[in-house]
Structure formats: C-alpha cells, structure tokens
Amino acid sequence: MQLTPLHIQGGRELGGEIAIQHSKNAALPIIVASLLSSEPVTLHGIPRLSDVYTILEIVHHIGARHTWTGPNSLTLHTPEILNTETPYALVSKMRASFIVLGAVLGRAKEATVSMPGGCAWGPRPVDQHVKAFRALGAEVSEENGNFAAQRSGSLSGKFIFELLTVGGTHNAILASVLGDSVVTLENASIDTDVVDLIEFLNSLGAKIEGAGTNTLTITGVSALHGGEYTVIPDRIEAATFMILAAATRSRFKLTNVRTDHLTAVTAKLQEMGVDILEDGSSMIVDARNREMKPVNVTTQSYPGFPTDVQPQMSALLATVTGTSVVQDPVYPDRLTHVAELHRMGANITVSGYTQVIQGAPLHSAPVKAADLRAGAALFIAGLTTEGETVIDGVQYLNRGYERLSERLRGLGATAFQPEPALAAAMD
Ligand SMILES: CC(=O)N[C@H]1[C@@H](OP(=O)(O)OP(=O)(O)OC[C@H]2O[C@@H](n3ccc(=O)[nH]c3=O)[C@H](O)[C@@H]2O)O[C@H](CO)[C@@H](O)[C@@H]1O
Numbered sequence: 001m002q003l004t005p006l007h008i009q010g011g012r013e014l015g016g017e018i019a020i021q022h023s024k025n026a027a028l029p030i031i032v033a034s035l036l037s038s039e040p041v042t043l044h045g046i047p048r049l050s051d052v053y054t055i056l057e058i059v060h061h062i063g064a065r066h067t068w069t070g071p072n073s074l075t076l077h078t079p080e081i082l083n084t085e086t087p088y089a090l091v092s093k094m095r096a097s098f099i100v101l102g103a104v105l106g107r108a109k110e111a112t113v114s115m116p117g118g119c120a121w122g123p124r125p126v127d128q129h130v131k132a133f134r135a136l137g138a139e140v141s142e143e144n145g146n147f148a149a150q151r152s153g154s155l156s157g158k159f160i161f162e163l164l165t166v167g168g169t170h171n172a173i174l175a176s177v178l179g180d181s182v183v184t185l186e187n188a189s190i191d192t193d194v195v196d197l198i199e200f201l202n203s204l205g206a207k208i209e210g211a212g213t214n215t216l217t218i219t220g221v222s223a224l225h226g227g228e229y230t231v232i233p234d235r236i237e238a239a240t241f242m243i244l245a246a247a248t249r250s251r252f253k254l255t256n257v258r259t260d261h262l263t264a265v266t267a268k269l270q271e272m273g274v275d276i277l278e279d280g281s282s283m284i285v286d287a288r289n290r291e292m293k294p295v296n297v298t299t300q301s302y303p304g305f306p307t308d309v310q311p312q313m314s315a316l317l318a319t320v321t322g323t324s325v326v327q328d329p330v331y332p333d334r335l336t337h338v339a340e341l342h343r344m345g346a347n348i349t350v351s352g353y354t355q356v357i358q359g360a361p362l363h364s365a366p367v368k369a370a371d372l373r374a375g376a377a378l379f380i381a382g383l384t385t386e387g388e389t390v391i392d393g394v395q396y397l398n399r400g401y402e403r404l405s406e407r408l409r410g411l412g413a414t415a416f417q418p419e420p421a422l423a424a425a426m427d
Pocket residue numbers: 025026028095096123124125126127128129163164165166167168193301307308329330331
C-alpha cells in the first residue's frame with residue numbers, strides 16, 4: 001500500500017507520557033497459535049498494526065474467524081482447518097507468517113507454506129526450523145519456493161538448535177504441542193516473545209516446561225481448550241521511545257512497560273548519561289540538560305541488546321559528540337538506515353556489520369524508510385533537527401508503530417501524516 005509520507009519537525013524538547021503498545025512480535029505468534037484450538041480464544045493487547053491485519057488475513061485463509069471485541073481485543077475461533085496451504089501472496093508480506101507451518105502441521109498433520117518475506121535487509125534463513133521439524137519426525141520437502149511438511153504420528157525426540165532463533169523455537173513448539181509424545185528442544189530461545197507464546201499455550205492446556213530457559217520440554221496433549229490472554233508490552237516500541245527521549249534531550253514517562261525486558265537498553269542509555277527511573281510497569285527517561293557520552297553497542301539474542309533497536313540507537317549516536325561503534329552480528333546487513341542518515345548529515349562509516357559513528361548535529365532532509373526499524377531511526381533523527389523531515393516508506397512504520405503521528409504529537413512533536421485508517425479499512 002502506497003501511503004503519504006510522514007512530515008516531522010523537531011529540534012526542540014519534547015515531553016509528556018506515552019502508553020506503550022502491546023508487543024507486535026509476541027502478538028503475531030499468539031494469533032497463529034490460536035489455530036491449535038478448536039474453541040474460541042480471546043486476546044487482549046493486540047496492537048492495530050498492518051502486520052496484525054496481515055496475520056489475521058492468513059489465519060482467516062486457514063480457517064480462523066475473528067471479531068474485534070474492543071480497541072485492542074479480539075476473539076479468534078477456528079472450529080476446523082479449511083486450508084493447509086498458505087500461498088505466496090499472503091506469506092510474502094511478512095516473515096512471521098512462516099510459523100504457520102508449525103501450527104498447521106500441529107493441528108492438521110500437514111502444511112504447505114511459501115518461503116517467508118518480511119523486512120528485507122538481507123538473508124533470513126529458516127534452516128533451523130526445517131531441521132527441527134525433521135529431527136522430531138516430520139517429513140519436509142522444498143519445492144518451487146514452498147515448504148511442505150507432514151507428520152504421520154506425534155512429533156517426538158530431541159532437537160538441539162545450532163543457534164538461538166526466536167522464530168525457529170516458535171515453529172518447533174507449535175508443531176509439538178498436540179500429540180501423545182514428548183519433545184525436548186535444547187539451545188532454545190529465551191526471548192520474551194517465546195516465553196509469552198508458551199504462557200499463552202499453557203493457559204489453553206498445553207504442557208510446556210522450561211519457559212525462559214534454553215531447554216524446553218513439551219509433553220503432547222490431545223487438544224487445547226479456549227481461553228483469554230493478554231499479550232506482553234512491546235519492548236521494542238518502549239526502547240524506541242526511550243531512545244527518542246534521549247535523542248531529543250527530553251523527559252518522557254513511559255507506561256505499560258516491562259522494565260525487566262529492557263535491561264540491556266536501559267543499561268546502555270544509563271552508560272551514555274541518561275537518567276532512568278523505573279518501577280516495574282512504568283519508567284521515566286530523562287535526558288534534559290545532559291552531555292551525552294558516545295558508547296559501543298553490540299547486538300545479541302535476548303537478553304542482550306536487541307537487533308530490532310540497532311538502527312534507532314545508531315540514529316541517536318549519530319547526534320552524540322565523539323566516536324561510537326555499533327555492531328550487529330545478529331543481522332549483519334541491517335544497515336538500510338545508514339544511507340538515509342547520511343542524507344541528514346550523519347558521519348557513519350560501515351565495514352561489514354560494524355558502523356563507526358562520529359556524532360554531530362543532523363539536519364533535515366527528505367528520506368525513505370526501507371524497513372520498519374530503519375523508519376524508526378529516521379523519525380528519531382528527524383525529531384532532533386529544526387527543519388522539516390519528510391519520511392517516505394510509511395507502510396513500514398505502520399508494520400510496527402500504532403497511530404505513530406498521533407502519539408508523537410502527544411509528546412509535543414510536530415508530526416503529520418494522513419492517518420492510514422487501518423482499523424476502519426481492515427476490520
Ligand atoms: C516477527 C518477529 O518476531 N521477528 C523478530 C525475530 O525474527 P526471527 O525469528 O526471524 O529471527 P531469529 O531469532 O530466527 O534470527 C536470529 C539469528 O538466527 C539466524 N537464523 C535464524 C533461523 C534459522 O533457521 N537460521 C538462522 O541462521 C538469523 O539469520 C539471525 O542471525 O527475531 C529477530 C531477532 O531478535 C528480530 O529481529 C525480529 O524482529
């Protein structure tokens with residue numbers, strides 16, 4: 001969908017309070033996981049994002065029917081699986097849709113899904129997903145850009161992930177929940193989104209032990225019942241607004257946060273000299289009248305510094321006097337923000353996955369987001385400059401930030417974009 005650009009004007013202190021949305025990356029797998037139950041499931045804390053509408057289209061194709069029961073609440077019901085194949089036209093919109101493979105394999109014993117799309121900054125392999133299915137007893141074939149999986153009995157046995165993968169862990173869990181055997185996943189992800197998926201599934205009667213540790217034990221159950229669940233707050237959105245407060249040398253109060261999910265970002269901002277006061281579910285980020293220090297940042301799997309916050313942090317560091325080094329070994333090509341920040345006067349030199357950043361004040365420029373968090377880096381950079389920054393590629397921002405321009409205005413920013421009216425268009 002082509003959308004009108006976001007116009008922002010900054011260069012002044014912002015302030016106030018912002019309620020952080022619930023987690024996109026936790027909500028998507030939980031919506032997919034609802035396919036495993038034939039009974040109604042009510043979910044709260046579902047952000048109204050284009051990714052959510054995309055996943056709802058996908059689960060609808062598979063057989064789920066949904067009703068919005070509140071601004072961020074919906075009921076999903078999948079009495080039966082109508083389609084075990086998810087076509088390219090749907091999957092190519094979003095990478096998270098690949099976990100449909102595990103959920104449909106789990107419920108219907110067979111599934112075919114196109115290779116995933118999503119934020120396209122470079123290769124995003126799914127070899128670990130496929131290896132896990134095969135090791136646990138499923139047959140998986142790859143043909144014409146599709147993966148087809150089937151199982152005759154329950155998945156069983158042990159798989160040791162070769163690296164920590166959030167999506168791979170999601171997929172293996174979803175495929176293993178229904179059955180009469182035991183599956184053990186080792187070197188599994190301990191990401192907050194994996195823990196939330198497990199807590200959701202267990203609330204419907206699944207038997208998954210070890211959430212938040214690297215070893216998960218899944219004892220198959222014959223069916224899941226219905227239920228009601230609230231998705232966790234979005235730690236990536238919270239981190240984005242913490243960084244915005246720092247970049248604009250402002251003081252924000254963030255509500256609806258899990259401060260325990262933000263320790264790596266909090267520690268890095270404190271190292272830079274930002275004051276952060278937290279009480280568990282809210283935090284005050286105060287960067288007024290502060291001389292900020294440059295820092296070095298390396299991304300890691302949770303609980304390390306998130307790759308989904310790397311572009312935003314790079315934008316902040318581009319405004320901080322001195323030399324900072326940012327490295328993203330998790331996604332070495334996640335650098336689409338760099339050329340756009342150059343247009344705003346940033347001094348960033350790239351070598352492999354390393355950015356060497358010499359901080360200096362930025363200026364406004366027309367720029368274009370090529371992916372979601374690069375877009376976030378650009379609105380942060382734009383709000384540090386006095387002139388008008390016009391950001392194209394707003395469809396990427398709509399993937400991850402609910403009612404962005406309205407919420408930026410709530411913090412005192414000049415931000416204007418004809419609202420995409422997503423909710424009205426998609427309900
Ligand atoms: C919708 C969603 O929740 N997306 C998040 C999820 O993506 P996603 O689940 O796709 O990311 P993974 O955790 O799987 O990827 C982590 C690393 O493992 C590698 N890898 C992954 C799978 C595989 O089969 N083989 C392999 O080599 C990847 O290239 C990457 O280097 O976690 C990423 C890492 O925190 C985040 O950036 C994404 O925002």
